[in-house]
Amino acid sequence: MLVKLAWNGMKSKRKDYIVLLTGLVMAIAIFYMFQTLALNKGFTSDYAMINSMQLIFNVGSVLLAAVTFFYILYTNTFLLSLRQKEYGVFMLLGAKKRYIKNLMFVENMLIGIIALIIGVAVGIGLSALVARLIMGQMNVSLDGYQSFYTPSMLVTFGFFLFLFFVTSIWNHVRLSKIEVLDLVNADAKADKTVMKEKANIITIIAGIISLMIGYVSLIFMEQLREIGVFSSAIMTTLGTYLIFSSFIPMIVKCLKYNRKWNEKGIQSFTFSQLMFRVHSLKKLLATVAMLIALGAGAISGGLAFKNNGEITVDRTMVYDTTIHTPSAEEENIIDKIPFIEESEYRYKADGEFDYFLKEDLEDQRPLINTEMVRESTEVKRLEAALPDEKDSLRDVQDKARNGSFEMEHEWSLFLNTLQDTYTNQPLIVSQNVYEDIESEEQTVFVGKTDDFMAYTDQWAALDEIKQEQMDTETAEESYGVTSKYAMYKSYDTVATGTVFMGFFLGVAFLAMMASCLMFKVLSGANQDISRYEMLRKIGVKKKLLERSVYKELFLVFLFPAILGVTHVLIGMNMFSFIIYEPYYRIWVSIALFILIYALYYLLTVKMYKEMVLPDKDV
Template identity: 50%
Template structure:
């Protein structure tokens, strides 16, 4: 009989259970997707620029496990809240508490097993679809990547089974401690907010200290390396939870005490709504904050590695290409590219050496990269040292009597006379009179640059292929052109880009699931309060405005702290990337746009529950 009543109650709250199941499925699928990368050592090592990538993913697994742990505990406490009034009624009718506890335990495990099976299936599908799509977009090989990966399946299954058992035990213990009246009137109880006391002050100070230590470790990641990751993982995570537990109730209480604010419109009602479930808000919003930091941080890191390719290539080579005696076909391709710089240098070639006119080089010298610290990377300059007449660049036979060439001019001549053109032939700098008397075939070296390099990769590829054919360079042989360096750098970074975008999408989906789960699961409890305000004559427009404001604050708190985590956390890549903050506004802006769209969707779903349109 008790089982039939339980099934009847379950059917009556079917929509709430669907929301719960969807949240659990999403968290399981995201965890599985992360582990498909974290446990695949072969794929990680083959496709990452970060030497300690395995350690990074192990630390990430710990962080995701902590976040998932809190999420699952909250989700299963919601399962208890769905049925506690109903269980109280059963106990008033004579049902024994031990049977209610047993029934609750079984329900928790069954729902957990169902969500685990569906979640792993969804995770495999997402890993296959998102993974292959990103690999195609980034031109990344799929060797070593498996959407269905048995080690990650086993660790996901074991981890979540353990979590569901722990959750079931905690729900059972909670049932033992509550009275029948507490179960029946659970929905009418508010969270007790403590805003004073030594413990509160201690927690507030500790949260700030922990965050400062975590931020300092991320800023000094180049020196701390693996230790910095461990310190940041512990301090930032614990500091974030303490920050929300301590300061969020204080902020809401402060809003309620501000009479000027509370007397405007329905602000008093809005702040009361926030205050009503503030204790559950603190833990969920702290979890959402960490997911926002992980999501936006992973996307920003992936974008940073992508942008770093252009920065690295530009920093090592100012000119896009050096063409010696360009053919008609090469000139036709160059005509399709808007060139911003064209510099030409004449030379004569005979059996003895290659001769360049000193006057032409000095009058119009080529730009060379500046060598210095990271801040100077990407800057260029003209050679300022004097170019000695008769100095030589290279050659099989070293002329000890020839004056030595300054390092700056050696770098300049490597640009004008790339090694792959004439290889070991001697290159001599001659004055104009000597150059005019030298017998031999005259040629021209053309240096070109376009400010739209990445917009014309097809043309650069064609020119690169013609150069390889002209000088008989194998397709996999080294050639010092910007396009060749660009492709090599892109190949090195594409794996890390893929991991960043893949994990960013995964964490974004989990964040959306977590926050929507919190808001929509509490919507049913808010319905009667909105109905009461409607009955006493409050306009629908005012209620809508209050609703938008309440949910905006719920979305605002984690987004603000999460963005701070991301902006400081980008320092983690400062010793790998030339400029981790280059165009960082772009991925953050994209993330905030998605976050804003998700906010409006959530408001509409919430409104449909608590304030349905009258027929």
């Protein structure tokens, strides 16, 4: 009987429940997707690159779980507001409060289970899609990966059933504390808009100062480090809440008392509605602004981190490839790459030293990074003087052993990049000394293209050949190749996981943020119905009232959007000391936010109009 009543109650508010279900399904689907990549150990253990990403998706799961918990807690409050008057009428007609609480509990669990089933189904499809995208980026086979993964499904069901149970109990307790008359008259409560001028001015000043401290901490994060992390998080959050509790209401009040704007059409009514709205929503609007910053920031951070890999390897290693005594197969690949800079140096090795021929280095002066400071790093021709040794081979070796062999630091850095092994000390010797070394002569080829990323297939093929040579020489699996491409792939593996985590976490944050704002606006719509009815009865046209709704809700959505985007634009600077271009394609995250936000704004307007301006003749 309870299930039937709960189902009928949900059907009567199906439009509201569909919107609620959409947000829950998205959260569940993304959470399940993260679990398939975090728990699928049978697959990840076979791929070191994928295994290194497990931590990223575990962290993402924890963040998503935390946000989802508060999202579900809030949406359940919305559910209670939808039915509270109906519950009050049931109690007046004789229904016991215990029965009503049980009915509400069943409703909450029922919508939770429906959302779980749909969410996991969507999550399975999403997992298959995302896995293909990630594995395609890393050229890894999908063998062993399961988008339909039982452990991930069990974790998802267990976690969300627990959340639905806890939030249902929370609503159960809240309902116990509400009197019957308060439930029946819930729509008739007036909003409080009392503003004490002196206290408000103090709050505005405190909010501006807090925001400035937070922004300064973000801008100078490299200098402040740990202090900056804590001060930026605390002061930016505090400033946001203070601004929305004082400064935004003051702006609305100024709009209301501007005669030029206020007396035009029915804008007096619009601004009055907005004054009530911002006072009841000020805490939520501040939360929305912070979630916008987190959501758009997560997407921007992922894209910037991904882009950072290519820049990092380019600034770390000037030459795109370094090959020792190229084989015929390697020569064939090299010949097909259009190098803009290439050189070949001769050297000999005796197990203690690598002897590089001075004449080769003089004739083919290499390119180097001038400084390892990210703002001023540039590539230039190495101009440092070469050692002018007149000594014999034995004297050169003795000087190297006692540390008196003189060689410019820049030459030492360059030669280290040429070495196949870092166990030998590099030395530069003249032709006479070089000829006295009784070792087989070897060569090392270095080449630089105009675009490292345009020839990734060739770099991968060269690394594969080198790895096979190393495995053959040691008769067992050896350490990986330490090439520029290997460095890039190692970085890119983690970056790829970060991009996808940032993207889906960002979308989840943005969707939950917008839906929370929508739920809050709609939950107060019942109190506005009488006001709109009154205006329609005195002859105000419906089109004018619809315009009023558009303007009012536009400003409600606009305030947190402005501050949230400002947080993102300033906040991305905090990554400047670990990411070369923190603002790389930031327009993507902002455009995605605007798209999601606009869709929720239009949906909110549509549903709000249907509630306060139903299609009927007055």
